[in-house]
Amino acid sequence: MDKPTQRLRREDWILAGFRALTAGGVGALRVEAVARGLGTTKGSFYWHFSDPADWRAAMLDYWEDMAFRRILVALDPLPAGLPRLRALVKIATGLAYDPAHGGAAAEPALREWARFAPDVGAIVQRVDAGRIAFVAGCFEAGGSEAATAAQQARLFYAALLGLGALRGSPDTDAQCLMRLIDMLDK
Amino acid sequence: MDKPTQRLRREDWILAGFRALTAGGVGALRVEAVARGLGTTKGSFYWHFSDPADWRAAMLDYWEDMAFRRILVALDPLPAGLPRLRALVKIATGLAYDPAHGGAAAEPALREWARFAPDVGAIVQRVDAGRIAFVAGCFEAGGSEAATAAQQARLFYAALLGLGALRGSPDTDAQCLMRLIDMLDK
DNA sequence: GTGATTCCATACGCTACCGTATGGATCACA
DNA sequence: TGTGATCCATACGGTAGCGTATGGAATCAC
Numbered sequence: 414m415d416k417p418t419q420r421l422r423r424e425d426w427i428l429a430g431f432r433a434l435t436a437g438g439v440g441a442l443r444v445e446a447v448a449r450g451l452g453t454t455k456g457s458f459y460w461h462f463s464d465p466a467d468w469r470a471a472m473l474d475y476w477e478d479m480a481f482r483r484i485l486v487a488l489d490p491l492p493a494g495l496p497r498l499r500a501l502v503k504i505a506t507g508l509a510y511d512p513a514h515g516g517a518a519a520e521p522a523l524r525e526w527a528r529f530a531p532d533v534g535a536i537v538q539r540v541d542a543g544r545i546a547f548v549a550g551c552f553e554a555g556g557s558e559a560a561t562a563a564q565q566a567r568l569f570y571a572a573l574l575g576l577g578a579l580r581g582s583p584d585t586d587a588q589c590l591m592r593l594i595d596m597l598d599k
Numbered sequence: 600m601d602k603p604t605q606r607l608r609r610e611d612w613i614l615a616g617f618r619a620l621t622a623g624g625v626g627a628l629r630v631e632a633v634a635r636g637l638g639t640t641k642g643s644f645y646w647h648f649s650d651p652a653d654w655r656a657a658m659l660d661y662w663e664d665m666a667f668r669r670i671l672v673a674l675d676p677l678p679a680g681l682p683r684l685r686a687l688v689k690i691a692t693g694l695a696y697d698p699a700h701g702g703a704a705a706e707p708a709l710r711e712w713a714r715f716a717p718d719v720g721a722i723v724q725r726v727d728a729g730r731i732a733f734v735a736g737c738f739e740a741g742g743s744e745a746a747t748a749a750q751q752a753r754l755f756y757a758a759l760l761g762l763g764a765l766r767g768s769p770d771t772d773a774q775c776l777m778r779l780i781d782m783l784d785k
Numbered sequence: 786g787t788g789a790t791t792c793c794a795t796a797c798g799c800t801a802c803c804g805t806a807t808g809g810a811t812c813a814c815a
Numbered sequence: 816t817g818t819g820a821t822c823c824a825t826a827c828g829g830t831a832g833c834g835t836a837t838g839g840a841a842t843c844a845c
Binding site for chain 2: 791792795
Binding site: 436437541568571575581592596 | 622624625707710715727754756757758759761767775779783
């Protein structure tokens with residue numbers, strides 16, 4: 414399934430964890446099963462991590478960094494305001510399955526995980542709040558009042574999440590969101 | 600946790616399954632654990648169901664019936680068009696946790712379950728399609744073209760789902776959706 | 786009330802996973 | 816090439832859940 418015989422780094426386990434999470438949900442985060450997928454044994458796991466909780470914490474750290482900062486960094490050079498938001502739509506709807514770590518495909522599993530794991534919930538909430546604040550900033554730069562922009566951002570981000578859950582085509586989703594931006598802008 | 604000593608019906612196991620699903624996700628659908636919650640043993644389970652797959656199938660039947668038809672029946676007497684949609688917003692955002700079966704709180708878990716269980720995915724997709732068609736009907740009755748109404752409905756329903764995932768207050772969510780209806784209507 | 790049916794408790798073997806302990810393989814580097 | 820550090824395979828005991836088999840309790844028919 415993966416490279417046959419090679420020494421693994423801690424990050425390899427983290428990425429394999431995301432693949433498992435994407436493919437089978439939180440219940441698939443089992444040490445021995447993932448070890449088999451990596452062509453190794455749990456001997457490797459317990460070298461890199463103290464226990465499954467440690468592993469999951471490392472995954473969450475990784476995700477919080479990736480899910481928020483890296484996308485925004487890509488948008489930073491773009492002109493502020495609604496153009497930046499439209500660029501975000503293209504990025505967000507086009508986020509395909511990343512074979513390395515599952516990419517955005519891991520998010521639904523993470524959100525469900527967050528429902529009954531308070532620490533995960535805290536992280537997802539931070540990421541959501543950060544993203545919504547970013548979108549709100551776009552609307553503000555587009556001329557909205559702060560309070561209005563916050564509402565617009567919340568609705569926009571909710572639509573983005575919901576469209577993702579409906580699993581339509583990226584093009585259709587992007588079209589929907591562009592129209593929403595237009596409507597919110599007026 | 601539940602009634603101490605009483606004979607259980609098949610439906611009791613189905614409802615207990617939804618409570619477990621709501622509280623702990625798909626991974627919590629384990630026979631012996633739920634049996635303990637019901638104050639019984641798996642002896643009862645294997646009397647009412649042939650195996651866990653049978654149990655889950657019964658839960659899905661139950662949900663598909665409840666999640667779609669019952670809400671629409673409540674809306675049927677209302678005047679068609681956007682008023683009916685606004686009533687739906689009030690119902691949908693106000694759906695609290697139902698101690699019997701988890702109510703709408705079970706939906707996120709079901710959606711995540713659907714991601715890696717094709718049969719569940721088919722059911723969720725049917726329910727979504729039905730709901731979106733209903734919403735589209737409201738927009739059509741409000742004067743939209745069929746194709747436009749379909750897009751409006753998709754966006755509206757996505758926003759409804761996304762706001763639910765964000766776990767804001769019902770009032771805020773309802774307010775957001777009302778504004779969205781206004782915008783879409785124009 | 787008694788016999789049949791319905792429903793459940795318990796015990797058993799099986800599998801999968803966790804966590805640890807220990808020795809061996811592989812690598813970096815001199 | 817040797818030596819310490821790094822990384823992993825294996826074996827073991829413990830726990831939890833599945834599925835079945837079987838006897839017993841509760842309930843219903845009459």
